[in-house]
Amino acid sequence: MAEGASGLIILDTNTLITLLTADKASAEYLNLVAYLKQCERLTLALPMPAIAEFIAGDENESRSSMLLSPNSKFKNLDFDAKAALISARIYKDYKRLPKNQKSQNPHQKVKVDIQILGIALANNAKMIVTCDRGIKTIIDALDLSISVFDYADNNYLEQMIGTEVAHSNRVQ
Numbered sequence: 001m002a003e004g005a006s007g008l009i010i011l012d013t014n015t016l017i018t019l020l021t022a023d024k025a026s027a028e029y030l031n032l033v034a035y036l037k038q039c040e041r042l043t044l045a046l047p048m049p050a051i052a053e054f055i056a057g058d059e060n061e062s063r064s065s066m067l068l069s070p071n072s073k074f075k076n077l078d079f080d081a082k083a084a085l086i087s088a089r090i091y092k093d094y095k096r097l098p099k100n101q102k103s104q105n106p107h108q109k110v111k112v113d114i115q116i117l118g119i120a121l122a123n124n125a126k127m128i129v130t131c132d133r134g135i136k137t138i139i140d141a142l143d144l145s146i147s148v149f150d151y152a153d154n155n156y157l158e159q160m161i162g163t164e165v166a167h168s169n170r171v172q
Contacts (some may be wrong), residue, residue: 012130087118
């Protein structure tokens with residue numbers, strides 16, 4: 001999967017939660033780590049709205065501070081003017097689709113998921129790592145130019161194990 005991706009990979013809030021707090025033996029964690037290892041030459045990025053969402057539910061203050069500090073593992077991406085314009089366009093285009101015209105709470109027209117997508121597109125990201133069905137629904141409905149890696153899809157781990165077994169059989 002990572003072979004076709006290039007450049008910037010966005011990590012969603014649920015990806016942070018899985019990476020930092022999940023059971024290290026869970027299928028989701030193992031899928032995520034295997035995928036990220038394939039992407040080690042690419043830039044992993046954390047949108048500030050995803051960091052804010054994570055911190056809001058995290059009781060570990062040192063971990064929260066670490067996420068806000070610049071580091072070599074992750075690039076932090078702000079919700080800037082370009083991302084705001086793209087997010088607004090995503091919201092308007094999505095709302096215009098016939099099945100999405102139900103009214104939304106006026107205080108949250110541009111929700112965090114749309115902000116994360118706006119930041120991803122503003123920064124020319126090729127992939128977003130998430131198991132959030134809502135993000136995938138928006139991307140599919142609007143045919144946005146970004147791919148999704150859903151690490152909760154157990155088929156990925158099975159494919160990785162099958163590939164490793166086949167490779168090790170050929171080597172021996």
